[in-house]
Amino acid sequence: MKKVRIGIIGVGNMGTGHATYLQKGDINGAVLTALLDNNQERAELLKEKVSSDVQVFTDEDAFFESGIVDAVLIATPHYEHSHLAIKAFEHGLHVLCEKPAGVYTKQVRKMNEAAEKSDKVFSMMYNQRTNPLYQKLRDLIQTGDLGEIRRINWLITNWYRSQSYYDSGGWRATWAGEGGGVLINQSPHQLDLWQWLTGMMPTRMRAFCHFGKYRDIEVEDDVTAYAEYENGATAVFITTTGEAPGTNRLEISGDRGKVVVENGELNFWRLRVPEPEFNRNFKGGFGAPECWKVEVPIEGKETAHAGITQNFVDAILHGTRLLTPGEEGIKGLTLSNAMQLSTWLDDWVELPIDEELYYKYLQGKIANSTEKKEVKSVSLDVDGTY
Incomplete structure (x- = not known):
C-alpha cells in the first residue's frame, strides 16, 4: 500500500x-x-x-x-x-x-x-497526548522521578458554554442526543490524560454530578468526583461549563515531589530525598524535606x-x-460513567463499573429525554450531523 x-x-x-x-x-x-x-x-x-x-x-x-x-x-x-x-x-x-x-x-x-x-x-x-508538556509529565511519572503517586487534583472549569450554545442543536446536552454533558462532550481529553499520565485506574469513586445547574439542560454541567487507588493514592476531579473565568490546573503529588501544570507551563518541585526516607530518619520537631524547584525542558511542538x-x-x-x-478509549469513558452512576446511586461505585446497571440507568434517562425537536441557529458547520 x-x-x-x-x-x-x-x-x-x-x-x-x-x-x-x-x-x-x-x-x-x-x-x-x-x-x-x-x-x-x-x-x-x-x-x-x-x-x-x-x-x-x-x-x-x-x-x-x-x-x-x-x-x-x-x-x-x-x-x-x-x-x-x-x-x-x-x-x-x-x-x-x-x-x-x-x-x-x-x-x-x-x-x-x-x-x-x-x-x-x-x-x-x-x-x-501530542502535547510535549503532557508527554514530559508522563515521562516524569513513568520513570519514577515523581515517586509513588499520592494525590491527583484536576480543576478544569474553563469549558464555559452559554445557553445559546446548547440551543444551537436539538441533540445538544440531552440524554438521547449526546448521552451526557460536560463529562462526555468537553472533558474526555482530561479524563483520558488522567489515566494515561499515571498509568493507573481508581479502584472506587464517589461523585456528585449536578444536572442543569447553570443552564436549561438535562445533563451534567457541574461535577466533583473523589477517587481512591489501590496504592492508597487519592484524586479529585472538578469540572463545569458554567463558570467564568475558568481554571485548568493539574497538580500531582508523589513521594519524591510535586508537579503543577497550569497556563501552559509545567513546574516541578523535587525533594532531595523521598518523603518516606526523610520521615524515617528525621528526629527534630518541625521540619520538612529539602525541596528544589527544577526547570524541566519541554521539547517539540503539539501536533x-x-x-x-x-x-x-x-x-x-x-x-x-x-x-x-483505540482500545484505551474505554478507560476515560469508564471514569465518566462511574461519576454519573455514583451520582444516580448516591453511593460509592467500584471500578470496573457494573456495565449492565449503568446501561439500565442510562436507558431510563434516554426514555425521558426532552431532546429538542426544533434546531435553532443551524449552520453548515454545526457538529453532530453526519
Whole structure:
C-alpha cells in the first residue's frame, strides 16, 4: 500500500477540519477519497467544495461497499461511534475514531472486541497526548522521578458554554442526543490524560454530578468526583461549563515531589530525598524535606489532530507504535460513567463499573429525554450531523 485511502464519516466541525488538512496533503502517505454524511443538503454542498477525486456519500452501505477506502475517520455524534467502527472492522477497514469512544462502556467493549478480531489498526483522536508538556509529565511519572503517586487534583472549569450554545442543536446536552454533558462532550481529553499520565485506574469513586445547574439542560454541567487507588493514592476531579473565568490546573503529588501544570507551563518541585526516607530518619520537631524547584525542558511542538492522524497512517504503513490505541478509549469513558452512576446511586461505585446497571440507568434517562425537536441557529458547520 503506497497511500492509505481515508474516508471521513460525519462532516460537521471536526470532520470538516480533518478533511481540510487531508486535502491539503498535510498527512504523508494518506489521501482523502470519500466523505459520508447523511444530511442530503450538506452532502450536495460538499460535492461542490471537495475535489473531484473525493466521492461524497449519503448512503452508509454504499460508502462501506465502495472499495475506495482503506481506513475511516469517524467524526459523528457519540452514540454512532461504536456501530460505525464495528461495521468498518467487518469490512476490513482501519479505524480512527473521534473522542469519546462512545457513550457507555458496554458498547465500547463490543467495539474493542471487533477491533481485536479484525486485526486492523484502531486509534482514538486523543490529540492532547501530542502535547510535549503532557508527554514530559508522563515521562516524569513513568520513570519514577515523581515517586509513588499520592494525590491527583484536576480543576478544569474553563469549558464555559452559554445557553445559546446548547440551543444551537436539538441533540445538544440531552440524554438521547449526546448521552451526557460536560463529562462526555468537553472533558474526555482530561479524563483520558488522567489515566494515561499515571498509568493507573481508581479502584472506587464517589461523585456528585449536578444536572442543569447553570443552564436549561438535562445533563451534567457541574461535577466533583473523589477517587481512591489501590496504592492508597487519592484524586479529585472538578469540572463545569458554567463558570467564568475558568481554571485548568493539574497538580500531582508523589513521594519524591510535586508537579503543577497550569497556563501552559509545567513546574516541578523535587525533594532531595523521598518523603518516606526523610520521615524515617528525621528526629527534630518541625521540619520538612529539602525541596528544589527544577526547570524541566519541554521539547517539540503539539501536533494535535493532524499528529494523531499521521501516527495512525504510519501505523498502517510502517507498523509505527500508536500514541492513542483505540482500545484505551474505554478507560476515560469508564471514569465518566462511574461519576454519573455514583451520582444516580448516591453511593460509592467500584471500578470496573457494573456495565449492565449503568446501561439500565442510562436507558431510563434516554426514555425521558426532552431532546429538542426544533434546531435553532443551524449552520453548515454545526457538529453532530453526519
